[in-house]
Amino acid sequence: MVPVWLILIPLLTGLVSFGLQNAKAVKAWALFSTIISTTLIIAGIYFLNPSSLQFNATWLKLLGSNFSFKLDGMSKMLCLLTAASFLIIFIAINKNEYKNSKSFYALMLLMQAGFMGVFTATDALLFYFFWELALIPAYFLCSMWGGEKRIQVTFKFFVYTFAGSLIMLCGIIYLYFQTPNQTFSLESFYNLHLSNKQQYILFWLFFIAFAIKMPMFPFHTWQPDTYEQSSTGVTMALSGVMAKMGIFAVIRWVVPIFPEAVNHFSNIVIILSIIGIVYASLIAIRQDDIKRLIAYSSIAHISLMCAAIFSQNNTAMQGVLIQMFNHGIVVIGLWIVADAVEQQVGTRKLSELGGLAQKAPALAIFIVVLAFANVALPLASSFIGEFLMLSGLFQYNIIMAAIAGTTIILSSIYTLNMVQKIFYGNTVTLTEKAVDISGNIKIALTILVIIIIVLGVYPQPMFNLVK
Amino acid sequence: MPERAELGVMNAIIFSALIGVVMMLGGIVIKSNAGIKLLAIILLFILLGSHLAEYYDLFNIHIQTHGMLAKSRFGMFFNTIIISLTLLYVLLSGDEIVKVGTYGAEYFALIFFSLCGATILSSYNNLLMLFLGVEIMTIPLFVLTSSEKKNLKSNEAGLKYFLMGSFSTGILLMGIALYYGGTGLFAIEASKAANEAQQAFRILLPLGLLFIFISLSFKVSAAPFHFWTPDVYDGAPSVFTSFMATIVKTAGFIAFIKLFELRSVDMGYSWKILLPLIIILTLLAGNITAVFQQSVKRMLAYSSIAHAGFMLFALYNPNDFGKQGIMLYTVAYSLATIGTFAVLTKMKDYTYEGYNGLAKTKPVLAATNTIFILSLAGIPLTAGFFAKYYMLASALKESTSNLWLVIVAVLFAAVSVYYYFRVIQAMYFKDGNAETTEIKPFFKTLLIIIAALIIVIGLMPSLLLDLFYA
Numbered sequence: 001m002v003p004v005w006l007i008l009i010p011l012l013t014g015l016v017s018f019g020l021q022n023a024k025a026v027k028a029w030a031l032f033s034t035i036i037s038t039t040l041i042i043a044g045i046y047f048l049n050p051s052s053l054q055f056n057a058t059w060l061k062l063l064g065s066n067f068s069f070k071l072d073g074m075s076k077m078l079c080l081l082t083a084a085s086f087l088i089i090f091i092a093i094n095k096n097e098y099k100n101s102k103s104f105y106a107l108m109l110l111m112q113a114g115f116m117g118v119f120t121a122t123d124a125l126l127f128y129f130f131w132e133l134a135l136i137p138a139y140f141l142c143s144m145w146g147g148e149k150r151i152q153v154t155f156k157f158f159v160y161t162f163a164g165s166l167i168m169l170c171g172i173i174y175l176y177f178q179t180p181n182q183t184f185s186l187e188s189f190y191n192l193h194l195s196n197k198q199q200y201i202l203f204w205l206f207f208i209a210f211a212i213k214m215p216m217f218p219f220h221t222w223q224p225d226t227y228e229q230s231s232t233g234v235t236m237a238l239s240g241v242m243a244k245m246g247i248f249a250v251i252r253w254v255v256p257i258f259p260e261a262v263n264h265f266s267n268i269v270i271i272l273s274i275i276g277i278v279y280a281s282l283i284a285i286r287q288d289d290i291k292r293l294i295a296y297s298s299i300a301h302i303s304l305m306c307a308a309i310f311s312q313n314n315t316a317m318q319g320v321l322i323q324m325f326n327h328g329i330v331v332i333g334l335w336i337v338a339d340a341v342e343q344q345v346g347t348r349k350l351s352e353l354g355g356l357a358q359k360a361p362a363l364a365i366f367i368v369v370l371a372f373a374n375v376a377l378p379l380a381s382s383f384i385g386e387f388l389m390l391s392g393l394f395q396y397n398i399i400m401a402a403i404a405g406t407t408i409i410l411s412s413i414y415t416l417n418m419v420q421k422i423f424y425g426n427t428v429t430l431t432e433k434a435v436d437i438s439g440n441i442k443i444a445l446t447i448l449v450i451i452i453i454v455l456g457v458y459p460q461p462m463f464n465l466v467k
Numbered sequence: 468m469p470e471r472a473e474l475g476v477m478n479a480i481i482f483s484a485l486i487g488v489v490m491m492l493g494g495i496v497i498k499s500n501a502g503i504k505l506l507a508i509i510l511l512f513i514l515l516g517s518h519l520a521e522y523y524d525l526f527n528i529h530i531q532t533h534g535m536l537a538k539s540r541f542g543m544f545f546n547t548i549i550i551s552l553t554l555l556y557v558l559l560s561g562d563e564i565v566k567v568g569t570y571g572a573e574y575f576a577l578i579f580f581s582l583c584g585a586t587i588l589s590s591y592n593n594l595l596m597l598f599l600g601v602e603i604m605t606i607p608l609f610v611l612t613s614s615e616k617k618n619l620k621s622n623e624a625g626l627k628y629f630l631m632g633s634f635s636t637g638i639l640l641m642g643i644a645l646y647y648g649g650t651g652l653f654a655i656e657a658s659k660a661a662n663e664a665q666q667a668f669r670i671l672l673p674l675g676l677l678f679i680f681i682s683l684s685f686k687v688s689a690a691p692f693h694f695w696t697p698d699v700y701d702g703a704p705s706v707f708t709s710f711m712a713t714i715v716k717t718a719g720f721i722a723f724i725k726l727f728e729l730r731s732v733d734m735g736y737s738w739k740i741l742l743p744l745i746i747i748l749t750l751l752a753g754n755i756t757a758v759f760q761q762s763v764k765r766m767l768a769y770s771s772i773a774h775a776g777f778m779l780f781a782l783y784n785p786n787d788f789g790k791q792g793i794m795l796y797t798v799a800y801s802l803a804t805i806g807t808f809a810v811l812t813k814m815k816d817y818t819y820e821g822y823n824g825l826a827k828t829k830p831v832l833a834a835t836n837t838i839f840i841l842s843l844a845g846i847p848l849t850a851g852f853f854a855k856y857y858m859l860a861s862a863l864k865e866s867t868s869n870l871w872l873v874i875v876a877v878l879f880a881a882v883s884v885y886y887y888f889r890v891i892q893a894m895y896f897k898d899g900n901a902e903t904t905e906i907k908p909f910f911k912t913l914l915i916i917i918a919a920l921i922i923v924i925g926l927m928p929s930l931l932l933d934l935f936y937a
Contacts, residue, residue, distance in 0.1 A: 062791075062929055132847040143896045151896050155888065163881035170873045173860050177867060201870070 014109030217276030316392020323385030355427030494572025624702025642678025792857030823899025
């Protein structure tokens with residue numbers, strides 16, 4: 001029953017939030033909901049009977065689709081990431097004011113329910129349902145709160161991802177008719193014997209949907225705009241959790257079902273990913289807007305994960321699995337800092353900032369740790385993940401690994417450059433009056449930094465979890 | 468239920484004609500609008516009751532039809548759906564119907580007559596009855612379309628509809644004649660003896676079927692026979708557009724399915740080319756033109772062409788699977804269209820800008836309209852998703868080589884998001900002061916019920932489909 005509750009808790013609390021009137025009450029309610037979810041998933045991982053991690057009920061008998069969920073290692077980790085991310089996000093944005101805040105929190109919780117469903121569903125139709133269910137609240141969240149151009153930008157994002165997922169739906173229906181007793185269950189998809197030609201076609205039907213979601217070059221064009229324009233709280237959820245949906249789905253719904261195609265197309269996908277890494281990193285260096293910089297940095301990191309998946313060896317896969325969690329944690333931290341800076345100074349332009357460390361020393365300490373984690377310095381959690389991914393890629397092809405490895409150098413350029421421009425040097429007029437961050441942001445960042453350092457020094461619990 | 472084929476007429480056919488007459492005469496006695504509306508609702512309840520009585524074998528009128536009409540579970544179930552939908556439609560838009568002109572009672576009577584035609588289409592077993600059904604269904608619509616006498620656009624639409632309608636009727640008759648030449652029969656079922664006797668004129672059969680196909684394509688507005696649709700739907704009073712786009716259109720599809728379930732084999736290889744061609748043209752014409760519309764009403768007219776493209780997919784599998792699909796599509800599409808048209812009729816300005824800021828002024832209208840729009844776009848959790856799912860699946864079920872067609876169709880579905888979501892954008896994200904006419908609490912309650920139905924079917928389509936098998 002655990003996976004069902006993980007979906008139901010945010011779903012029901014989200015629906016209730018629509019009816020709450022007081023802004024403070026809504027915030028407390030949302031926080032309460034995520035605390036329960038986080039407790040539940042931690043209990044599910046460490047204390048509860050493993051049999052409670054599965055759920056199966058008939059849903060659409062006529063169509064052969066079941067209401068079935070399962071928490072395996074990867075799902076556990078991603079559900080933990082989802083619950084913890086939303087908890088941290090809600091702590092971090094606690095002081096922010098949103099117009100019509102009940103709808104904001106309600107939609108955030110509904111989106112969380114969608115994520116949980118995607119990560120736990122073991123029935124293709126159900127998976128598709130949640131895949132879309134996560135998208136609809138995201139559409140409203142990004143269109144209602146955020147920058148000037150948000151409506152058009154979000155629309156592009158929505159149509160892009162919706163088109164991708166519809167193509168995936170064609171693939172799902174096709175596979176459904178291939179199964180011997182016409183079911184949507186993941187297991188029966190795994191047992192299919194597809195010809196090479198079928199695999200080659202179906203691979204792209206699925207992969208394009210996931211590549212758009214990640215996003216991977218050349219399907220990434222919606223991402224920087226959406227991340228920049230939407231309200232930072234939403235961006236945290238999009239890049240911290242939603243981007244992982246793409247990676248997760250490739251590992252669960254593509255690699256085991258179309259092994260031949262993965263083998264056949266691995267070169268193309270890895271080359272595209274490497275182009276994405278270098279291209280996004282170079283653009284990130286040129287960015288003046290903090291949010292766009294982090295957005296491009298995120299493309300580079302996700303592309304590396306995608307490349308690692310297709311290098312098809314165990315080392316790289318281990319790296320991807322733990323990096324999904326670590327990247328989520330680090331990127332949320334960076335967004336919190338970006339948001340804090342914007343709230344303090346009122347601008348996100350690097351060229352207009354400087355010397356903030358003198359005014360906000362605590363924030364400066366946090367950002368330095370996060371920056372080190374973002375460039376994957378040893379002792380920060382991302383190091384292990386990136387190291388494993390690159391060494392896996394090295395086994396696949398040395399040249400590709402070498403080019404992909406530039407990500408570490410490039411990311412240190414743009415990350416440290418960002419830190420330097422915002423926090424060091426002399427204060428400018430804008431940063432003169434800045435004060436240090438408030439208590440709730442300190443709490444959120446402290447939690448993140450502790451996770452980063454603990455997992456950086458002792459990553460074994462994470463390996464045990466995803467085994 | 469073949470043993471009941473000879474039992475003849477359904478209650479629905481007789482009663483829908485009868486209540487039409489009663490309604491018309493009632494108009495002489497009752498003068499107040501509220502009274503007329505109340506009478507219409509009562510009569511529809513009687514119709515529904517009599518139909519359900521037959522459905523559950525409690526009471527029905529026996530007339531020997533010599534196999535001209537056949538009772539089938541599919542037809543009966545479809546009748547239940549369209550009668551219920553008409554009832555819902557009248558409950559929701561009854562006030563608007565009587566407001567169109569001075570002859571409130573007659574509009575209802577015409578709607579009932581049209582419904583009578585639709586019930587014939589769901590039970591015909593003979594091409595003459597097909598012809599009768601089509602005519603009975605469409606002739607009242609010519610009148611309804613031009614019922615706004617002082618509006619030039621309405622008159623133009625009525626005339627256009629009439630001309631195009633009679634043109635396609637001519638083609639239908641031609642097709643039926645050729646069919647008769649080819650088989651020696653008007654019955655839609657293939658009879659072995661007749662086929663052997665008419666071997667010499669074999670070619671006439673596929674030709675006749677082609678003509679019938681074209682004529683029915685006119686009726687359901689499939690491209691390239693769709694050109695009348697936008698003008699007629701746009702010119703007709705909005706309340707009647709809602710009726711035409713839902714009940715009448717889906718009845719056309721039932722006629723389609725009933726004939727080609729049995730006869731698509733006779734068209735041979737040309738069927739394999741014709742069907743995908745028409746589907747792609749229809750999706751193209753509907754979706755692409757809808758993108759460029761400025762008026763929501765006209766956009767809905769084009770989008771109804773696009774939906775026809777999806778419904779045509781059912782012809783790939785005109786057996787139980789396709790029938791389930793078309794049933795689900797009928798319900799999903801009609802509920803959403805009736806709902807969204809009901810909101811449209813309350814708007815003072817039919818352009819997208821007219822919807823700006825509706826979420827602030829009328830939150831219930833905006834929220835329910837969002838659900839209708841999401842359902843039309845086929846987003847999961849709404850009935851529209853499973854409707855589309857069934858259509859796509861029926862093409863893939865026939866042969867997996869149809870994958871390309873399915874992919875083309877979903878890309879058009881993605882295009883449809885563009886114009887549908889503009890309404891949501893206007894309602895929620897744009898600032899403005901959307902003006903509506905007076906909204907009654909009852910109207911809001913009904914909208915909420917329809918929206919809830921859409922979501923319940925979207926979660927559990929089996930609730931509806933199990934009824935079909937029950």
